[in-house]
Amino acid sequence: MRAVVVERFGDPSGMVVRDVADPVPDAGRVLVRTEAIGVGGVDAVIRRGALGSFGFEPGLIPGNEVAGTVTAVGDGVDASWIGRRVWAFTGTTGGYVELATTGVEHLTVLPEGLSSIDAVTLGSSGPVAHFALSHAHFAAGESVLIRGAAGSIGIAAVELASQGGAKVVAVTTSSAQRGRRLRELGATVVLDRTGQPDDGSHSGNGSHGESDAFDVIIDIVGGEAIPTFIDRLAPNGRMVVVGVVGGMPSPDFGMALMRSFRKSLSFAAFSLDTVPVGERDIVRAAQFDAAASGGLHPVVHSVLNLDQAADAHRQMDDGTVFGRIVLTP
Ligand SMILES: NC(=O)c1ccc[n+]([C@@H]2O[C@H](COP(=O)([O-])OP(=O)(O)OC[C@H]3O[C@@H](n4cnc5c(N)ncnc54)[C@H](OP(=O)(O)O)[C@@H]3O)[C@@H](O)[C@H]2O)c1
Known part of the structure; x- marks a missing residue:
């Protein structure tokens, strides 16, 4: 089968397409013939070599979510899985392939009417957004800021907060055009990356007052600006x-919480890894049903061939992606 291999950490030219042996599913695992492969922000972080200290070595295959059809099962797996269309989590790596293997517990069946491309756009990011909002104890009537809203997690968070009855759904994003698209998905206030109103995309309902303080902030960016946004909490x-695409905060970022002691603020990190697999599957299946019936709107930036994986990563590095890039084998 064809697979994309990171032969050298660094820029995307270190990724090459190779013929490798077809995998055989071990006990408890399945083989999925892929139709669509999601390209995630974490794939780019791993490819750059930024997570080398977490045990990643050149020679890895990036990618963690695929959709397609189960074509074989290992010992102990019900043979009725064969032929089913599924979304599959492959682990942190292993997704940019024609044939993927994963544990049967990491499959979610695709409903009628949901494309493989939409499934890999929503499959991880939708549950991350859902559980991040619940980790923040978000409740209807509250104001929410999604920081870094132009990626697939942010877009899902905007829709879910809006549908969950948020009083204000504010976003930070880098352009007026992105702001307009986020408004179509439920954003009511558009701010620039620093958190100031983006005058270029103002539309009346985004008054300054609404964007002063927030009950909940879901942050995909991290970086040095975290204290600035802690100061924006009500x-x-x-x-x-949920992510640090802008880097780690400075070590003393927690002083912003202590300076505002009398506001009883809370700060948390959230990883989907801490949610039991079965709970993720229930939420993902419900989101897939919603997407199939038009209730959620996964945003696909572009669909490229597996051979163009390096181009996909160049777009990720350029910051030109709105939503999700999807590879097809
Ligand atoms: N917590 C979990 O369980 C979990 C699960 C999966 C992934 N993740 C993490 O989530 C992140 C990827 O999420 P994603 O794919 O939705 O994000 P993304 O597309 O990589 O980035 C989201 C947005 O952040 C803005 N941004 C990017 N770099 C920035 C910078 N240096 N400063 C300020 N804004 C910046 C960009 O929007 P604008 O240009 O419009 O500002 C970008 O579209 C990764 O960090 C990954 O590790 C977490």
Whole structure:
């Protein structure tokens, strides 16, 4: 089968397409013939070599989510899985392939009417957004800021917060055009990356007052600006960091919480890894049903061939992606 291999950490030219042996599923695992492969922000972080200290070595195959059809099962797996269309989590790596293997517990059956491309756009990011909002104890009537809203996690969070009855759904993003697209998905206030109103995309309902303080901040960006956004929390506000695409915060970022002691603020990190697999599957299946019936809108930036994986990563590095890039074998 063809697979994309990171032969050298660094820029995307270190990724090459190779013929490798077809995998055979071990006990408890299945083989999925892929139709669509999601390209995630974490794939780019791993390819750059930024996570070398976590045990990643050149020679790895990036990618962690695929959709396709189960074509074989290992010992102990019900043979009725064969022929089913599924979404599959492959682990942190292993997804940019024609034939993927994974544990049967990491499959979610695709409903009628949901494309493989939409499945890999929503499959991880939708549950991350859902559980991050619940980790923040988000409730209807509260104001929410999604920081770094132009990626697939942020887009899902905007829709879910809006549908969950948020009073204000504010976003930070880098352009007025992105702001307009986020408004179509439920954002009511558009801010620039620093958190100031983006005048270029103002539409009346995004008044300055609405964007001053927030009950909940879902942060995909992290970086040095975290204290600035902690300062934007309302009394009893909760900030949940789900990604650090802008880097780590400075070591003393927690002083912003202590300076505002009398506001009873909370700060948390959140990883989907801490949610039991079965709970993720229930939420993902419900989101897939919603997407199939038009209730959720996965945003696909572009669909490229597996051979173009390096081009996909160049777009990720350029910051030109809105939503998800999907590879097809
Ligand atoms: N917590 C979990 O369980 C979990 C699960 C999967 C992935 N993740 C993490 O989530 C992140 C990827 O999420 P994603 O794919 O939705 O994000 P993404 O597309 O990589 O980035 C989201 C947005 O952040 C903005 N941004 C990027 N770099 C920035 C910078 N340096 N400063 C300020 N803004 C910046 C960009 O929007 P604008 O240009 O419009 O500002 C970008 O579209 C990774 O960190 C990954 O590790 C977490």
